[in-house]
Amino acid sequence: GQQVMQIPQYQHVQEGEDFTTYCNSSTTLSNIQWYKQRPGGHPVFLIQLVKSGEVKKQKRLTFQFGEAKKNSSLHITATQTTDVGTYFCAGLSTGGGNKLTFGTGTQLKVEL
């Protein structure tokens, strides 16, 4: 079945440093979504990418969807303590079934 892997699994950064998490799918995706889960909270939708090579920005966050629609990345510029949490990508396979497969997640810790 479809698998979605994320790397790294954990990342510790100093406040102000940049952070990137990468998402790779074993199958081609129709779209990819990104979610953030704060410690003790539930996943919250950040963005959806649909087109091959698409790039979207939300303030300090930049999201990319690969040309082959099998990978994606999230880059945070100048991290802040409010960025702490686990970031998940979730891919919708082109094979139908409309099932979102979540990635393994990247846990980000930001230290002052």
Added chain:
Amino acid sequence: KAGVTQTPRYLIKTRGQQVTLSCSPISGHRSVSWYQQTPGQGLQFLFEYFSETQRNKGNFPGRFSGRQFSNSRSEMNVSTLELGDSALYLCASSLLTGSTEAFFGQGTRLTVV
């Protein structure tokens, strides 16, 4: 508008018992998906319901079942509980599965002792 509501928030059960969790989606949302979240396994897809029909099912044993009612509210049931079923169970609602954002509830924290 009100968000996704899951009840109960916390639950402690004994091995061998069964449990029923409830999820009320956002008004107008017809798709409800369930996920199991554990520290080691991340978010694992259980099943998805749309208009009272199960459309997708994850790789979980038959002890895990669910249903959706005509008002889109959904329940999931776990029978013959095992220690390994201890997890956070999350429900997510959306207008259409996958093509629109999923709104998650706060989850039900199930502990099996």
